[in-house]
Amino acid sequence: MVVEAAPLGSAVATFLALAPVDHVLAPNIMYWGMRVWLQDFARSWGLDVEFIPNMEPDTVSRALRPGRTKLVWLETPSNPMWEVTDIRAVSALARKAGARVAVDSTCATPVLTQPLTLGADLSIHSATKYLNGHGDVVAGVITTGAVDDFWQRIDFVRRAGAVLGPFEAWLLLRGMRTLYPRVQ
DSSP states (O other), rough: OOSSHHHHHHHHHHOOOHOTTTTTEESSSSSSSHHHIIIIIIIIOOOOEEEESSEEEEEEEEOTTTEEEEEEEESOOTTTTTTOOOHHOOOOOOOHOOEEEEEETTTTHHOOGGGGTTOOSSEEEEEETTTOSSSSOEEEEEEEOOOOOHHHHHHHTTTTTTTTTTTHHHHHHHHHHHHHHTOO
């Protein structure tokens, strides 16, 4: 797990770990800050970002480019429309096409939805909200179930970003203790 001081930074690190020519699928309706970053920066950097109307398995299946799509970005429930995506079904489709799945699960939290157990490769959360719970920390979290080459690239990229300070880490841990009683 990587924790950093910039919630959007965890998501951005995921995209910066891709190659400039890689194809990415993302929902049309998503957190506005992330959508603007994908639309304005990621595309100008060379990522082939394709926004699709929804993340229903049939829609994703039609948009996937086997061997070319490298990442499917989900946000479930989506912000602001609260659309729910079947993480397990989309993850299975993506895996067959050779793509990874990253899930922004900020709204559902890692407590209520556990994307990694549903087949996603990466799970991203704004720790500022539910994990902290006190409104006194700005942080983002990205987790994986496999420490592979892609994860190593994400970890390398995010080291150039804002790193959470010790006091802020303590504040975040304080909030997490109310969610996870076994957290020390």
